[in-house]
Amino acid sequence: MSNTVALSIENLRFAYQGKLALDDVSFTINASDFTFLLGPNGAGKSTLFALITRLYDCREGKIALNGFDIKQQTRKALATLGIVFQQTTLDVDLTVQQNLHYHAALYGMSRKLAKSRIQEELERLAMFERRSEKVAKLNGGHKRRVEIARALLHKPSILLLDEPTVGLDVQSRVAIVEYIHYLTAHEQLAVLWASHLLDEIYSTDQVLVMHKGKIKAKGHREQIVAMTKTKDINTAFAQLTQGELS
Amino acid sequence: MSLTHYMRAMLGIIGRELWRFITQRERFISALVRPLVWLFVFAAGFRAALGLAIAPPYDTYILYEVYITPGLCGMIQLFNGMQSSLSMVYDREMGSMRLLMVAPLPRWFLLLSKLLAGTGVSILQVYVFLLIAYMYEIEAPWQGYFLLLPALMLTGLMLGALGLLLSSFIKQLENFAGVMNFVIFPMFFMSTALYPLWKLKESSKILYALASYNPFSQAVELIRFALYGQLNHYALAYTLVTFILFSSIAIVGYSPSKGMMARKGIG
Incomplete structure (x- = not known):
């Protein structure tokens, strides 16, 4: 694992029409890190992606991509980013x-x-x-x-993927998950992968559990299981999100 | 970011739009059928009912078909402007607008490129329409066809900017159908596209005032004068000012910090 910080999020807060969508979110992703952002629908994953890609402005908190502030140095920051959106954006x-x-x-x-x-x-x-x-x-x-x-x-040196395997058959899913892991290991790509499909998590992945706009847990799969004193990641996730897996 | 980057991106956006238009044959045909029906059916029917006095840029009595041809050019651009904003609402729902918005270029530049692309498509449609009209013996002086190009650029940009502005306010496609009725039809009928201002004044003072201030009227007049080799300064200034106004509001609308983007939620 490299220590170069690729993505840094500090104290991010965001609200839509008075409703809090993200509440004090902070984390970093280094080059070669595969970070799995786990959360039920409505957890705030898509909002987080929209802020990182500057579709919306972050009014509170800070986002930096390879050291470039997304608000101050938007174009330099975006040039280092690759994105796979949840819905297909191909013509x-x-x-x-x-x-x-x-x-x-x-x-x-x-x-x-x-x-x-x-x-x-x-x-x-x-x-x-x-x-x-x-x-x-x-x-x-x-x-x-x-x-x-x-x-x-x-x-790009950072790749964001928003639920990239939803709706795909098992074979395609496995192939895509493997390929992206290969890129982190061999090409120092930093990956933020949002999903609610728990079987896609590798033991080497950093996992962020998100619920109602907050980061509920951070660490490797086994660390989260130990922290929640549960038997596996499924029950750990269920406990952290109070059974709102969808 | 170098100038070459800007050029490549703009050409990419324009090229994509033109290619899509050329390959979508139904869209091409339907874009032409609408003004042709107005020309061959509506105008032919009204020829006898409407008497037109000599007024600039015409220096002789003209047939009604000749009068409404510039208006129909404007109509093509009006529909095109609205249609490209419809495609932006669709793109935003489907996500390809997101792809454009996250490109490492200023947002105003990306939106302007998108406007230029839409305008390019509308100009193509107008010239094909004028060619058919020419074969129907609606002929303008040859230099008019050249002078028309910059006029069409500006009117296309202005009407496209209006569509862009509307698209930044509209959250979903369903709302758009209503706006089409509330924008396209009033703009078209309350303009000089179908009848000259003095005719409107005879029937209603209010209608006359509305038509005079309607930016579409000024766009049509700019096209009309250009097609006959003349420059209508007032129409040019009016169209230019409305273009700047509409595009500025639209850019604010699409800005991540100020606008309506933040209010819409994640699509």
Whole structure:
């Protein structure tokens, strides 16, 4: 594990129309860390993602990506970030490579560089052969692979994934979870993975349990089980969220 | 961030929009059918009922079809502006607007690029429409077709900015259908697209006032004069000012710190 801080969140608070969505959230993610953000629906995971990506402004607290403050140095901070959103954000009328070229243009990549990066990333996910197909023709698992390839195109050092495996078959889920873990181990990528699927947690992952806008527990899977004096992560999670697993 | 980055991103956004438009054949056809029905059916029917006096930019008596052609060009851009904002509401619900918003570029620049992309599509539609009109013997002086281009750029941007502004206020698609009725139809009918201002003045003073202040009227007049090789300074200034106003409010609306984005919640 590296000690370089990739993502740092300090005392984050956020409210929608008077309702508190995040309450004093603080944590850091280092390069090569796989951090599993666990929480039931409505825990505040999506709000947290929206603040990290600056879709919304954080009024209280601080967010820094690779040392760049998201409010003061927004563009530098965002340039180091790759995102896989919960809902698919691919244009289904375009082909796989057209979607990726569009992303490359938004990140200022030249056509030549984009072409070689697209090939590289698609080959790693065994999708290069399908580059000329329209996204509408792909199944859910393949669409997700393309979205991961796209998020990595500009070589970010932090990758955010919001429930990336929801609705996928077991085989696709396992493949994606394994691939992202591979990237943290071999390419020093810092990963924040939001999910409520407990079987996706590896023993080496840092786990953050979130409930009603608060971080209820931090640590490795076994540490959280020991802390809650339960028999496994399922019961630990149920106890921490008072049975609101969904 | 270098200038090349900005250029590449803008070209990427415009290219994507144009490509989508060209490949969506139904959208292309329906965008043309609407003004053509107005031209071939409505205008032909009203030709006898409406008498038009000689007024600038025309220097002779004209047929009603000739009069409403610039208005229909404006109509194409009005629908396009609203449609692209409809696609933004859709994009926001589906998430691809998020993808754009998290790109490492200033948000105003991304929104402006999106506006330019929509305007490019509308200009393409207008020229195809004018080509068909030309074959129907609705002809303007040749230099008018060139002068029209900058005019269409500005009117397209202004109407697109209006759509963008509306999209920043609308939370969900369902609300949008209502806005179409409350925005498009009043703007179109209370304008100089179908009848000149002096005709409106004869029938209703209120309608006349509304049509005079309607930014769509000024957009149509800018198009009308440009198509006949002339510049309507008042219409140009009015359209420019409304464009700046609408786009400024829209940019505030999409700003993460100030606007309506924060009030909407996570889509």
